[in-house]
Amino acid sequence: MTDTEIKKGLAGVTVDYTAISKVNPDTNSLLYRGYPVHELAATQPFEAVAYLLWHGELPSETQLAQLRATERERRALTDDVKAAIDLLPVEAHPMDEVRTAVSVIGAADLAGIGNVMDAVGTPEENLDRSIRLFAALPAIVAYGQRRRRGQDAVAARDDLDYAANFLWMTFGEEADPVVVDAFNRSMILYAEHSFNASTFTARVIASTLSDLYSAVTGAVGALKGPLHGGANEAVLHIFDEIGSADRVTTWLDDALARKRKIMGFGHRVYKRGDSRVPTMKAALDSLVAHYDRPDVLALYDALESEFVGRKGIYPNLDYPSGPAYNLIGFDTLTFTPLFVAARITGWTAHIMEQQASNALIRPLSAYNGSDERHIEGYVPDSATAAAADRPEEAAG
């Protein structure tokens, strides 16, 4: 064994600088490029926050109009992506559809083909790729839900902004402004969160000088897990299991006796509450009032107060966003793909930041396997035996 200190899960390890966001668990705050996220959620369209994450500044009116025009041009579900999704079983998890769709878009981008040294691309190419994925994902996520319901794709509308068009493509009808506003806020809150597991995955892949699409594909895989983005889906499964507020105590007694994790609670960095929860909870409250569903709020409050009271572990963003997406009408399986559509902004900002100041990410491990041993009967040839006698030369 070794006396090297192991930082399991990289907990508490600071691996690099980032200028994109600051998560501060002491003040329970989250800044995107210096702006508190709740101020952005209250005042900005998601497109402006995407611009902020990529460029470091909020857009002028002209810059926002340019980004919106490009996003609108690239919103449609393209034939190749639709065909690739249609090849998958209709029961496939939508995160697998999204991962596949990103891969298809990446394979169709032929810039840098021919020499692997060009895969990484220029900053201009990577900003363009970021906008391409940002614009394409809503149609992919919307079509996934419609396909599972046996419905056709709904064509994008270029007279609607990002959030309203996303809801239009999913449901085929214009959403109420209350719903659009709550959805827009959720996208902003989900957009970015420093070196979380999926963003770190993207940065690891980018650090090898692989291409942006590969880094995003890996990030989608990391986000799928229930300890990370998959928790918003898992929260709704828990709500369905519990059923109603009056059943919370018995359900929790049983779940804790069986040492189950209560999804939507706890966080690696925040230990006294997630900075984004109050803003998302306010969005959930507006949806509860809009849809007249006080039963949802009763269950939400009952589980939160019982679990926090017993364990002192607080809700994370996935706790209010799960029931909010359910009220809007998204299928439970669609929740984590919605997170992808939002986080594509943060992931791509981090990929470009990694590329701008790259070092291959390759930590060390401490070996705790078998002592050296040998294959019975193996006789090295003379060159191998000679090299074994001169290990420093063999290592080159």
Ligand SMILES: CC(=O)SCCNC(=O)CCNC(=O)[C@H](O)C(C)(C)COP(=O)(O)OP(=O)(O)OC[C@H]1O[C@@H](n2cnc3c(N)ncnc32)[C@H](O)[C@@H]1OP(=O)(O)O
């Ligand atoms: C957008 C996001 O990705 S936010 C995170 C979404 N994920 C979830 O909601 C999944 C549920 N939560 C969790 O599993 C954890 O809180 C994590 C993975 C998010 C953070 O975990 P870590 O910082 O590694 O803390 P860890 O898992 O070691 O938990 C510390 C203790 O609290 C307990 N704990 C933490 N979260 C929970 C929970 N949700 N339910 C029950 N117990 C919990 C652990 O069992 C552990 O107890 P122990 O010390 O008795 O073993």
Ligand SMILES: O=C([O-])CC(=O)C(=O)O
């Ligand atoms: O920061 C984390 O570990 C997880 C999280 O909340 C996020 O990615 O939004």
